[in-house]
Amino acid sequence: MESVLTSPAVDRRAVVSLFSRLRTxxxxxxxxPFYDELRSMGDVVPAPWGGYLITSYGLCDRVLRDRAWGVPDSEWRARQGEATRWSAASSREMSRTLPALNPPHHTRVRRSLGNMFDRKGMADIKDAIEESVDQLLDRLAEKLRTDGEADFSALVSDELPMHAIGSWLQLPPADYPYLRALAHDQVFTQELLPSTSQLALSDSATGQLQAYFRELVQERRRAPGxxxxxxxxxxxxxLESDREAADEAVYLLALLVFLAAPETTSTMLSTMVWLLLEHPRQFGWLRAHPDHVPDAVEEVLRYDSPNHIISRVAPEDTMLAGVPIEKDRMVHLMIGAANHDPRHHLDPGVFDIRRKAAHLSFSSGIHYCLGAPLAxxxxxxxxxxxxxxxxxxxxGTPPVWAPRVGFRRITELRVVPS
Ligand code: HEM
Structure with a gap:
């Protein structure tokens, strides 16, 4: 049993200041260091904007696995009122997609996706990924040779996930740059506290993606493959006797699978390269022990997950680590902090590719990431x-990160040859 540390009488200003500094x-x-500071305030910290921040691994894992806790679905969003971010067009559209559904609707839709990346599915896509990696590294090597440096994030990390999901969904490669730009903008509606201008970008991107994926469904209707x-x-x-309802359900699946894939995976790839190049002895060791490559990937996911926050809603008045949480209150599971909880991980601040530690980076419970095998x-x-x-x-030069809290993003990672 993990011991819990709780201090509900947290200074509101201290939390506001912490999140402002986290964005710099x-x-x-x-x-x-900010997560250590947050954890020192308690396992359950009241969020100044309402709701709670959960910092411990044990509690985050428990809430994710507990089927009683829900995701903020369309009814919950409607209850927050018209004047809130939850009524933005992008938020409304997201509320119709799988991660924002609760059972029994969630169960039905998730089942309809099937096991997207089972053994056969993975075998089908493996060759395409190997080919993309080869081509992208050719371009990187050429750029390094001619310019003496290259942006790994633009040349490789942003490209590979788009190629992977694009070829799997059989989208025209000419559309990749357009779709990738929309995915970057769309994610703001899923951020912790999006600004009005970020929500506007997200609303516009959502509208364009809606048109694109609805048209894609109609094309596949006309010429199924x-x-x-x-x-x-x-x-x-x-499943549906109404053909329009079936089309709409499939559009929402395509939209969500597309949105879930490139943004998160790009961040993981850049983070992986950054962390390993920052730890050259481990990178060298890995070269002699390539069978540990999957362990290295898991440690990257634990050490700096692409997604640092997952949100849930209390099903009724309840207690978490001795703190009363009112029904319908949102809790932010601070996955980035939980993956560094010293009560769960020995020396959590040490990047160690041989540690084989559990993490919550793909979530847990009924919403566990369906794309984890592909990533x-x-x-x-x-x-x-x-x-x-x-x-x-x-x-070459330290990476540049976008000022986000929930969805991490490296916008630039300059590398140089030895
Ligand atoms: C490193 C890359 C990725 C990370 C870190 C990641 C992370 C996550 C997380 C944390 C969730 C659950 C959110 C919650 O519990 O509320 C999730 C759900 C999901 N992910 Fe991923 N993801 C990644 C890549 C992908 C890819 C490549 C795909 C598809 C090809 C994908 C498809 C999905 C889907 C469909 C869900 C919804 C599952 C549900 O709600 O039942 N993800 N992902």
Whole structure:
């Protein structure tokens, strides 16, 4: 049983100041001291904007696994009122997608997706990913040769996940830059405290993605093929007698799967390269022990997960670590902090690719990430190829992070040859 530390009488200003500092470039470069500070305030910290911040691994894991806790679904969002961020068009549209559904609706929709990346699915996509990695590293090597440096995030990390999900969904490669730009903007509605202008960007991106994926569904209706969207149409035609409702369900699946994939995976790939180049002895050791590549990827996910916050809503008046939480209150599970909880991980601040530690970076419970096998395959394929082709790679200048709290993003990672 983990011991709990709780101090509900937290100074509100201290939490506000902590989050402002977390958004600065130094906070983004290393959020860990801020998470230590937050954890020292308690396992359950009242959030100044309402709701609670949960900092301990044990509690985050417990809430995620407890089926009684819900996600902020459309009814919950409507209850927050018209004047709130929850009524923005982007938020309303997200509330119709899988991660914002509660059972029994969630169960039905999740089942309809099937096991997207089972053994056969992974075998089908493996060759395409290996080919993309080879091409992207060719371009990186060429840029390093001609310019003496290159932006790894733009040339590789932003590209590979787009190629992976684009080829899996069979989207035209010419559309990738447009879709990637929309994904960057759309994510703001899922951020912790989006500004009005960020919400406007997200609303606009959501509208464009809606048009794009609705049209895609109609195309696959007209010419069904051997692709996931055509497969979901077959599934939903059997589930729904109303064809328009089936089309709408499939559009929401395609939209969500697309949105869930590139943003998170790009961050993971850049973070992986940054952390390993910052730890050259471990990078070198990995070269001699490539069978530990999957362990290295898991440690990257634990050490700096692409997503640092997952939110849930209290199903009734309840207690968490001795703190009363009122029904309908939102709790922010601080996954980035929980993955560094010293009561769960020995020396959590030490990056150690051999640690084989559990993490919550793909969530837990009924909303566990359905794309985890694909994300892991992209990371292991890229890392294996890098070790073989560019073992002397070094960081040129420290990375640049976008000022976000929930969804991490490295916007620039300049690398140089040895
Ligand atoms: C490193 C990359 C990724 C990370 C860190 C990540 C993280 C997550 C997390 C934390 C959740 C659960 C949110 C919650 O519990 O409320 C989630 C859900 C989901 N992810 Fe991922 N994800 C990644 C990549 C992907 C990819 C590549 C795909 C698809 C190809 C994908 C598809 C999904 C889907 C469909 C869900 C919704 C599951 C549900 O609500 O039942 N993810 N992901």
């Amino acid at each position: 470039p130094s906070g983004q470069a290393n959020p860990l 051997n692709d996931p969207v055509s497969g979901w149409l077959r599934t939903w035609d059997a 892991r395959l992209e990371a292991t394929t890229l890392l294996t190829a890098l070790l073989g082709r560019l073992p002397g790679l070094q960081v």
